[in-house]
Amino acid sequence: MEGVDHLAQERSKAQFDVDQMKVIWAGSRHTLEVSDRIARLVASDPVFRKDNRTLLSRKDLFKNTLQKAAHAWKRITELRLSEEEAYWLRHYVDQPAYTDLHWGMFVPAIKGSGTEEQQKKWLPLAYKMQIIGCYAQTELGHGSNVQGLETTATFDPKTDEFVINSPTLTSSKWWPGGLGKASTHAVVYARLITDGQDHGVHGFIVQLRSLDDHLPLPGIIVGDIGMKFGSGAYNSMDNGVLRLDHVRIPREQMLMRVSQVTREGKYVQSNVPRQLLYGTMVYVRQTIVADASSALSRAVCIATRYSAVRRQFGSQDGGLETQVIDYKTQQSRLFPLLASAYAFRFVGEWLKWLYTDVTEKLQANDFSTLPEAHACTAGLKSLTTSATADGIEECRKLCGGHGYLSNSGLPELFAVYVPACTYEGDNIVLLLQVARFLMKTVAQLPSGKKPVGTTTYMGRAQHLIQCRSSAQKAEDWLNPSVILEVFEARAIRMSIACAQDLSKFSNQEEGFAELSSNLAEAAVAHCQLIVVSKFIDKVQQDIPGKGVKKQLEILCNIYALYTIHKHLGDFLSTGSLTAKQASLANDQLRSLYSQLRPNAIALVDAFNFTDHYLGSILGRYDGNVYPNLYEEAWKDPLNESVVPDGYREYVQPLLKNQLRNARL
Amino acid sequence: MEGVDHLAQERSKAQFDVDQMKVIWAGSRHTLEVSDRIARLVASDPVFRKDNRTLLSRKDLFKNTLQKAAHAWKRITELRLSEEEAYWLRHYVDQPAYTDLHWGMFVPAIKGSGTEEQQKKWLPLAYKMQIIGCYAQTELGHGSNVQGLETTATFDPKTDEFVINSPTLTSSKWWPGGLGKASTHAVVYARLITDGQDHGVHGFIVQLRSLDDHLPLPGIIVGDIGMKFGSGAYNSMDNGVLRLDHVRIPREQMLMRVSQVTREGKYVQSNVPRQLLYGTMVYVRQTIVADASSALSRAVCIATRYSAVRRQFGSQDGGLETQVIDYKTQQSRLFPLLASAYAFRFVGEWLKWLYTDVTEKLQANDFSTLPEAHACTAGLKSLTTSATADGIEECRKLCGGHGYLSNSGLPELFAVYVPACTYEGDNIVLLLQVARFLMKTVAQLPSGKKPVGTTTYMGRAQHLIQCRSSAQKAEDWLNPSVILEVFEARAIRMSIACAQDLSKFSNQEEGFAELSSNLAEAAVAHCQLIVVSKFIDKVQQDIPGKGVKKQLEILCNIYALYTIHKHLGDFLSTGSLTAKQASLANDQLRSLYSQLRPNAIALVDAFNFTDHYLGSILGRYDGNVYPNLYEEAWKDPLNESVVPDGYREYVQPLLKNQLRNARL
Ligand SMILES: Cc1cc2nc3c(=O)[nH]c(=O)nc-3n(C[C@H](O)[C@H](O)[C@H](O)COP(=O)(O)OP(=O)(O)OC[C@H]3O[C@@H](n4cnc5c(N)ncnc54)[C@H](O)[C@@H]3O)c2cc1C
Ligand SMILES: Cc1cc2nc3c(=O)[nH]c(=O)nc-3n(C[C@H](O)[C@H](O)[C@H](O)COP(=O)(O)OP(=O)(O)OC[C@H]3O[C@@H](n4cnc5c(N)ncnc54)[C@H](O)[C@@H]3O)c2cc1C
Structure with a gap:
């Protein structure tokens, strides 16, 4: 933030202690200190540059995201960052990535719905990122109504396995972030079927890709669902489609904290209350x-x-x-x-x-x-x-x-x-x-x-349905x-x-x-x-x-x-x-x-954003908007040449009235 | 629209004559007929495909736009389309292009503010697209307040010319569509100055680029202002930046319908009333x-x-x-x-x-x-x-x-x-x-x-400020x-x-x-x-x-x-x-x-949109959404390979805990 501060006069007008407000906004002095330190760390790291994001092709953008995620993980381990610091680092990298779902959905799903044993097995792998996980619930034909999911998980008592299957096109998993290209594992939600009986939707840990060469395992078709809103934006995420053709997983990979299937194929509730979920x-x-x-x-x-x-x-x-x-x-x-x-x-x-x-x-x-x-x-x-x-x-x-x-x-x-x-x-x-x-x-x-x-006020219904506001002058509204x-x-x-x-x-x-x-x-x-x-x-x-x-x-x-x-x-x-x-x-x-x-x-200012995180010429801390807008314009690929690509084929013949003979 | 109509049952429920409603929507049977015919023409022409638009790089998108604009013009002339038909053709091509400003702003500006003589000279060139024009009003530092524009047009009686100049960075023209790469001419709005006196903002026809090789004329710096909201979208337009360094134009290129500068440099009002503008x-x-x-x-x-x-x-x-x-x-x-x-x-x-x-x-x-x-x-x-x-x-x-x-x-x-x-x-x-x-x-x-x-009702203020609505039952609201x-x-x-x-x-x-x-x-x-x-x-x-x-x-x-x-x-x-x-x-x-x-x-349905114009899998006429969403997904570049680009550098080392040594 060198150079002239065009907003200095505005800042001098403030009638309060901005540093103290930063603490309030952050929640505590500690959080402010940590988040501030990590924000600067990210801002100063060239790998975390994001100003060219809207110009990258889908593939380059995704590769760039893989790079950032790896670099973030490298910095986290190198610097032995705490969980809190690691959170802030991912936050300030500010590019949607498969890691968001890994940490934000996959890990919590196992924590929330896995037995202690399951947690002991899977969480260390996830914490060390030896596996990458996603959360595969939504299907092409089913979203809000989770109970309507079509994917099935049928228990096969012969082999002590579940057979996970996508019976229809609309049962294809569709949307899960990280599924398309990055994840090795998923928590897949499917209708549990034992002995011909449908017990409704449950979660299952399913390995999707080989840990050796990242190829999808047999019976699994997986890919990206394509471009989404905007340029850059959420296109760094590999929201995915997944079809499962009778994929077999061990019985132990059903998340069994609340309900379980026994070796014999009996569906039973554990003594852990459902509400925990x-x-x-x-x-x-x-x-x-x-x-x-x-x-x-x-x-x-x-x-x-x-x-x-x-x-x-x-x-x-x-x-x-x-x-x-x-x-x-x-x-x-x-x-x-x-x-x-x-x-x-x-x-x-x-x-x-x-x-x-x-x-x-x-x-x-x-x-x-x-x-x-x-x-x-x-x-x-x-x-x-x-x-x-x-x-x-x-x-x-x-x-x-x-x-x-x-x-x-x-x-x-x-x-x-x-x-x-x-x-x-x-x-x-x-x-x-x-x-x-x-x-x-x-x-x-x-x-x-x-x-x-938050509904306590409803206990005062008698009063509230008949009271009249006492406001009589403008100040009463304070x-x-x-x-x-x-x-x-x-x-x-x-x-x-x-x-x-x-x-x-x-x-x-x-x-x-x-x-x-x-x-x-x-x-x-x-x-x-x-x-x-x-x-x-x-x-x-x-x-x-x-x-x-x-x-x-x-x-x-x-x-x-x-x-x-x-x-x-x-x-x-x-x-x-x-x-x-x-x-x-x-x-x-x-x-x-x-x-x-x-x-x-x-x-x-009390939000304490770095210019890197804000990512906006209009919002620059120093207010020096116009020269920067002007400079930035020239970086657009269209300005690489003075005369645009396509001029000879499509503009010159038009101006010269020679389009008739042109092959367009 | 072949195949099964998944919405057939919905269509059969309609309680009115859809074809007649199409006429109402279109405004007349004639307009419906013309627009329908042209919509199909556009939809069936492979050059006008637009389904890959959000995947194109900025340069490819722009080139594609130049191609479409040229092809549209070619079809318009080949088929000798009427003005009305040509309008619908450009409409259904449905990709913002420099031609929008040429037809929508440049031509109307000359028609509205040019003298008869000026119209006679410039309009035929524009109508035949022997020149491409844009509308250059807004500046980097000035938009809503047109009277605040900084660009100057100073009359030089010695040479009978105006000297058009951008005195500051903020006076750079900024935003005009078509300016960045395509236009050969612009109506530039600038403060008219004669003999040291400022007469406020007026329009001037300025040639920007050579009609031979499209290179900017001396004193002119022009380019594109860069990426805008979204992918595809308005990025097909070359909104531009323009700096003019004492560029000289003949006096006759000031748009003089309403006010004029004489050979002697006198500023005079014509007998055409201002209001005409x-x-x-x-x-x-x-x-x-x-x-x-x-x-x-x-x-x-x-x-x-x-x-x-x-x-x-x-x-x-x-x-x-x-x-x-x-x-x-x-x-x-x-x-x-x-x-x-x-x-x-x-x-x-x-x-x-x-x-x-x-x-x-x-x-x-x-x-x-x-x-x-x-x-x-x-x-x-x-x-x-x-x-x-x-x-x-x-x-x-x-x-x-x-x-x-x-x-x-x-x-x-x-x-x-x-x-x-x-x-x-x-x-x-x-x-x-x-x-x-x-x-x-x-x-x-x-x-x-x-x-x-539309303000006639205000004449009944007396009644309206004291009347009470007579609605007493729900039907009264009809x-x-x-x-x-x-x-x-x-x-x-x-x-x-x-x-x-x-x-x-x-x-x-x-x-x-x-x-x-x-x-x-x-x-x-x-x-x-x-x-x-x-x-x-x-x-x-x-x-x-x-x-x-x-x-x-x-x-x-x-x-x-x-x-x-x-x-x-x-x-x-x-x-x-x-x-x-x-x-x-x-x-x-x-x-x-x-x-x-x-x-x-x-x-x-009464809007009578083709699937081409709608450009939406969700909005397909036949309602056959899911198989088409599924198929389309696989066309994303990310799906070109099963294992994504960047896997070896950024994912494998992470999974194998070998990031420490990697150079990212
Ligand atoms: C960017 C993104 C990331 C995602 N990531 C994941 C992920 O990681 N894992 C995953 O499993 N899923 C993911 N999803 C899917 C997401 O969870 C669903 O899209 C979401 O639950 C909404 O469901 P839907 O799409 O089926 O909407 P729909 O339910 O089909 O909504 C369509 C319309 O119907 C209305 N509607 C639906 N039901 C009712 C009702 N009962 N009453 C009134 N109106 C109703 C809605 O209000 C809406 O207007 C993601 C989606 C997006 C867009
Ligand atoms: C896609 C696109 C295409 C364009 N094409 C062209 C073109 O071909 N040729 C051309 O010359 N220009 C073009 N423009 C520029 C456009 O005309 C201006 O952006 C527009 O006039 C708004 O002006 P502004 O950007 O200065 O907004 P501002 O006036 O700076 O607006 C900023 C804010 O200030 C507020 N504000 C401003 N004045 C007042 C006031 N008096 N009272 C209260 N609030 C106020 C506004 O409401 C707004 O919230 C284009 C712009 C865009 C985005």
């Missing part, structure tokens, strides 16, 4: 929420810095034009996203705690909070990934034309990010799960059963309890309205189907309440550092009031607030934007 | 609205067909699962987009009429409706492009995981489409222009000046006048509320800046009213064909009621309807979805 799901989704805040904060960092560099209109007497960040429309699109990035960060942090809490309770055989934790993670996964995907694209638009250039970093960020709305549970399907849970909770209210965790109450009122009223509408149907399932759109909206309302309330909790903690707490309060209020504005129809139609109160909230929101404005650059 | 803008924006309906309808066609093919959950006894199009959440996301595609189609048709009307009035020196027409096209450009961009991505999500594959066609459609939100006027900047016009109209109401055209009234009430109440808030500011400009976000929302409300009212007008025409009118009524009502639902906050906070009425509207909306459901496939 949900722990893994909570874990994975918690990482997705953390990733959402990280993707959104990148986009926001780019758009915020560029909005301070970009000037448009309003120059007096030939002076400088206005920075576009000073336009209220720009602020009203950008600042709520900045606030959302912080909001998702803190709700992610809380989810980490929730995961520990759930795990402890599970170990103590206490399953009481599991449905609530499950619904809550499902809902937050849906809410944060949808908002982040939309938010990244909004940030791109906030950069005007230049946001459309690859080297703005935003197109690739978007293309890499959007599938998060689909994988690990389609966002709409997840919302409907949340809605089911909410309907159950509402139904149990009369019985006096106390709702727990009051956390005023804010919380309207979010709670809106959420519960929507849930109860759904429950009442449902009760008019004689067939509950039909009712649920018919009203599913309203139900999904009720689920969103519930989830937004969670985000707001966790943000408020965070802000009410002891927060050191000059002005830091104040900034977080501003961000929290922006998140809340913006959400009210965006979903005003919900709030008004449920009578949770009045039109007059809404208008006051809006006035307050505008004033909050003005308060945030001088701190905007510092608030994105 | 707006005609061109109305024209260009009208084509953008038409493009919006065409892009959105493609995405909707893909998502609708695939939603009927895709099955997920709900199988009873191992039977077929439920088609995802039968889920109400799917319908509530998809059908409003289908309705929007039709809505934009008809408002685009109306804009075509408006353009003719404006042109006639201009020719008769009647400028009275120009500001209204200008605001209306600006607003509709903004509204339809934003909704289309979001809609395409929503369609992609509606296809679950498979929507993320390039060969779904949706990623490329999105990446190509999104800049429409930015070029020809950033959508937010445009909304603020509309808002300015609305505020002016409101301010003039007391004077008794009658608002015209009544066009009930619908229109709430849209009118909402729009005018938002405008008037803004005007009242503005009046509290002593400085109007400060007030406008402070309230700009509310103002933009008021502009959206006004534009949505236009779309709804033009849809209603359309439906109220005489519409032949069994059941066609009925379907259009359903679509119109879906568009209107969905818009109410989405912007409910506006409607409720302005008191344009009550919560109870909103809930009835919602019930009606659900019922409309059910009515639309059996016709969904036929309604997208």
